[in-house]
Amino acid sequence: MKIEPKIPIIYKNKFPKNFVNTPDGWAFSEKVIKANKGKILTLDIDFGNYCSLNCPHCFRRNNKVDFGKNKVMQYSDIVKVIKDAKKLGLRSVKFLGAGEPFEDKRFIEFLRFLHAEKIIPVIFTKGTVIGDDELAKKWNSHYGINNGKQLVNELKKLNATILLGFNSFDTKVQDEMVGGIKGYTLKRNKALELLVRAGFNKTNPTRLCLAMNPITKQNVKVLLEMYKWARTRNLAAIITPTMVAGRCAKEIEWSKITPSKKELVNLYSKIYKWNLEKGISTIEQLKHDGVSAYAGVMGCNEVACGMYVTLTGKVLRCPGDDKTLFGDIWSESLKNIWLKSENYKRAGTFNCGCPPKIGKSIPKSFFLEVMAQLDKIKTKK
Ligand code: SF4
């Protein structure tokens, strides 16, 4: 059954001239990137290892990732990584895994620490804890937080940006996508409504984003409408083909689910056409900035101003690449790892395209083809 969360429209017609096209802390403007050349502005990190969902492609067993004999970062190790990165310029931290960050009793404590350090937390979540009062209480009652509304209020105080998993409006499809967990979608919708009520989408840049990833053969036809639905409500949207990493490390796995190049080019160009019509950017800006790996939002600059620190202390190029290892925090300082990294050499670059995906999950010349297709659509008008 299709259930649309009740979220009022914010931008009915044109977007404001000063509109910032990224969720807060996710990517950085060209001005910030150039003014802070050589600094680590963002880190992707893993925090915790538990998740009660059961997505079909997830590599975890019994709700946890098995790290084998690898040493795993403890709370104090992660704090040290952040403090070291702060000295190198850190402004935001993205929580990627290795589980659902809200299913960890020390998560709020960690967010409070980040807040004291003036670092923006950017949190990927499926929304199960926020949208379920019992779970919000289970994981947070020791902070005096006993329901979803109180949890959301705390997140607002802590200046968090939320990237909420959002693959479908259809409850059956969405429940299936997290492992056939009945009632999941209703909790996710409740989480979204609570966040909106608390004003997470009232700011510019927005602090609320829908992670619609990945683009698959099933959703490629509905993503344009979902994108428009989100953006008119000042919810950013993350839309990109699946990464050849983690759960989809085998090429055969992602080629089974990823649509054809033609369909991808079509989707991206329609999204950019809509952006131009709505004034999210001008054609001159788009030509200057280039097409983003995340359709329609600011280009990814993670690989010029960030790195990914996994729970085992390995430092990787970015979350889309589990092969390019820069070092590990047990044997070398974060500063050294950063200074000799390939990302540091790219410092100052605004839109980096997407080195790990180009030629793999994003076909070569893809961005140029999107621009060419966009030109065709515009000429036809
Ligand atoms: S939400 Fe993420 S960590 Fe949890 S089961 Fe799904 S893919 Fe795995």
Ligand code: SF4
């Ligand atoms: S470089 Fe590509 S895979 Fe890596 S974070 Fe950016 S968009 Fe994602």
